[in-house]
Each structure stands twice: as structure tokens, then as C-alpha cells.
Amino acid sequence: MKKGPFHNHSPIVLASGSPRRRELMSDLGLTFDVHPSPLDEPLPEPGESPAAYVLRMAELKTLDVAARFRGATVIGADTAVVLGNRIMGKPQSKLDALEMLTALSGATHQVVSGFCVVLPDGKTLSEAVSTDVDMRQSSEAELMSYIETGEPMDKAGAYAIQGVGTFLVTAIRGSYTNVVGLPVARVLEILLSWAIVVPRQG
Incomplete structure (x- = not known):
């Protein structure tokens, strides 16, 4: 565990198996257990x-673990x-990844993260944070070469801003860590305000 600028003096559980979220939490210096929810994720409802x-x-998975x-x-x-009103999940195939990346190429899309925090007394806080992401115009050959690295296949929208896929992104407006998977500054704000987390001394 690396020594970060904060520490927690009560137990924290991360209800996610995402290595990226684990790394973001560890970078803060927090200690926590990882217990992803086994629940299946339903599809968006019409008009949602x-x-x-x-x-x-986020609430479905977090409340399941908090119980x-x-x-x-x-x-x-x-x-x-x-992209527009289309929610992009993880690609089901290389062809699916190519279709997603082609649609994103040269366009601006949003990465929207919902997070949920269940406090020790059972109080639940949840918010959604959105970041605009501008993508460069990439050729099909470039996109196929990226897909062959294997990185896109388990990523929503078929790219990772913190990985090889950084070459696809020309600009962002909003929280960078939100694009990675967790709006760290906002989550930390909540944890500090409830004294779950405090600055490390010495």
C-alpha cells in the first residue's frame, strides 16, 4: 500500500472490482476491502x-454490498x-469495438459516472458527474491497430483514457478521474465532510 495524503480510521468497502477504481482509491492512501456486487446489470429503461x-x-450495486x-x-x-443519447457498453467483439471507436472518432462525447456512498449509519449519498471528451479523427487502420492491443475489449466505449487509448483523446472538460471511472475529488469531498477520511499527519 503506497503512502498517500489521506487515511481512513474506519472501515471502507469498495463495491467494485475495477482495477482502475482500486488504484484511484489506493493513490489517496486509503485502506479498503474490495467486494464487488454479484448482481447482473439491467439494461437502461426506455427514456432513462x-x-x-x-x-x-451505482445504487443497486452499492446497496447490495452495504447490506x-x-x-x-x-x-x-x-x-x-x-454519444448523443446512446449509452455505449463494453464491446462484444472486435467488429463491435471498431464500430464504437469509429462513431466516437472526431466527435465529442460524455463520460458519465454515478457513484453511491453508504455511510456507517446507513445514510446514502449518490451523485452523477459528467465529463466532456473530445476525440481526434482516427483512421480505420489506427483503430484496428489499437483494437489488436486488446485494451478496448473490456472498456465501456472501447477505449481507456489512462492506457494506450490516450492517443485518441485531444481534450477533456471536467474531471479526468471521472473518465477513468470514479470522480475522486467529489467522492473525497464527501468522505472528508463526514470525517470518514482525514489528512495524514507526519
Whole structure:
């Protein structure tokens, strides 16, 4: 565990198996257990906005885990890549990844993360955060070469801003860590305000 600028003096449970979210939490210096929810994620409901959908998913997973870890602070999140009104999940095939990346190429999309924090007393706080992402115009050959790295296949929208896929992005407006999978500054604000987390001394 690396020594970060904060520490927690009560138990925290991360209700997500995402390595990226684990890394973001570890970078803060927090200690936590990882217990992803086994629940399946339902599809968006007709007319449901991306923000409402990711909030519903974050709350579904976090409350499921919190029921088993009463007295702990439980944090969960769900992230979606959104182009227009289309919510992009993880690609099902290389062809699917190419279709997604082609649609995103040269366009601006949103990455919307919903997060949910269940406090030790059972109080639940949840929010959605959106970041605009501008993508460069990429050729099919470039996109296929990227897909062959294997990175896009388990990523929503078929790219990772913190990985090889950084070459696809020309600009962002909003939280960078939100695009990675967790709006760290906002989650930390909540944890500090409830004294779950404090600055490390010495």
C-alpha cells in the first residue's frame, strides 16, 4: 500500500472490482476491502437518461454490498460512455469495438459516472458527474491497430483514457478521474465532510 495524503480510521468497502477504481482509491492512501456486487446489470429503461441509469446501477450495486457490511462506509460506482443519447457498453467483439471507436472518432462525447456512498449509519449519498471528451479523427487502420492491443475489449466505449487509448483523446472538460471511472475529488469531498477520511499527519 503506497503512502498517500489521506487515511481512513474506519472501515471502507469498495463495491467494485475495477482495477482502475482500486488504484484511484489506493493513490489517496486509503485502506479498503474490495467486494464487488454479484448482481447482473439491467439494461437502461426506455427514456432513462444516462445520468439516471448510472445512478441506478451505482445504487443497486452499492446497496447490495452495504447490506452485508453494516457499520462500514461502502463506495460503488458505474460509468457509461455516452454519444448523443446512446449509452455505449463494453464491446462484444472486435467488429463491435471498431464500430464504437469509429462513431466516437472526431466527435465529442460524455463520460458519465454515478457513484453511491453508504455511510456507517446507513445514510446514502449518490451523485452523477459528467465529463466532456473530445476525440481526434482516427483512421480505420489506427483503430484496428489499437483494437489488436486488446485494451478496448473490456472498456465501456472501447477505449481507456489512462492506457494506450490516450492517443485518441485531444481534450477533456471536467474531471479526468471521472473518465477513468470514479470522480475522486467529489467522492473525497464527501468522505472528508463526514470525517470518514482525514489528512495524514507526519
